[in-house]
Amino acid sequence: MKFFAVNGSPRPKCNTAQLLDKSLDGVKSVYPDAEVERINLYDFPFHGCKSCFACKRISGKHYGRCVQNDDLKPVLDEISNADGVILGSPIYCSDVTGNMRCFLERFMFPFIAYSKTETVEHKRMPLAYIYTMNASEEISYQIGYHDIHDNFEKGLGSVFSEVEHLYVYETYQFKDYSRYVSDMFDEKERKHIRQTRFPKDLENAFELGKRVAIRAEQLD
Numbered sequence: 001m002k003f004f005a006v007n008g009s010p011r012p013k014c015n016t017a018q019l020l021d022k023s024l025d026g027v028k029s030v031y032p033d034a035e036v037e038r039i040n041l042y043d044f045p046f047h048g049c050k051s052c053f054a055c056k057r058i059s060g061k062h063y064g065r066c067v068q069n070d071d072l073k074p075v076l077d078e079i080s081n082a083d084g085v086i087l088g089s090p091i092y093c094s095d096v097t098g099n100m101r102c103f104l105e106r107f108m109f110p111f112i113a114y115s116k117t118e119t120v121e122h123k124r125m126p127l128a129y130i131y132t133m134n135a136s137e138e139i140s141y142q143i144g145y146h147d148i149h150d151n152f153e154k155g156l157g158s159v160f161s162e163v164e165h166l167y168v169y170e171t172y173q174f175k176d177y178s179r180y181v182s183d184m185f186d187e188k189e190r191k192h193i194r195q196t197r198f199p200k201d202l203e204n205a206f207e208l209g210k211r212v213a214i215r216a217e218q219l220d
Contacts, residue, residue: 002081005037010097015172029213048105087128126164126212126216128165164212
């Protein structure tokens, strides 16, 4: 079995990456022999969907598959056959990062049939999403983050399986807040949250990974 964590953050060692790694530890706690891999989307150049519709062409050799031949293609080939995928992204401008959005376009769209009756044969798999953000839980609801992501998860779930998610709030963003214009945040408070709440967030990510692994067997 093979499971992937897809990191939509440009930072390969910070909050989102640490949570994804912990989720893969959760997978390994269920399937010790499973292969697990974290993919950092900012490690290689790629683009979003080009609307070429080769994946929708009648009797086309690329029907149901993305034809674009760039650095993302081999990644898509592997992930499309995974036993489970855990996505992770910080929130930029109320949504996931641009790289994550580009990845999701290429990951999802080929499997969506423009038909009332026809479907695209593909592997269904358990998915989970980890969102990290500066906002507090209260503010995230006021801004409407959950509505945005819940709606997108419904579409993602219709293609693969119901999506489970984990929200991580008020993350510690800078090593030294005094070097940046960031006076809307209290550095001492953020350090305290990092020390007291983030360990629990890591535990929740571990449990999320365990549930993804268990669901993989149920969908097999």
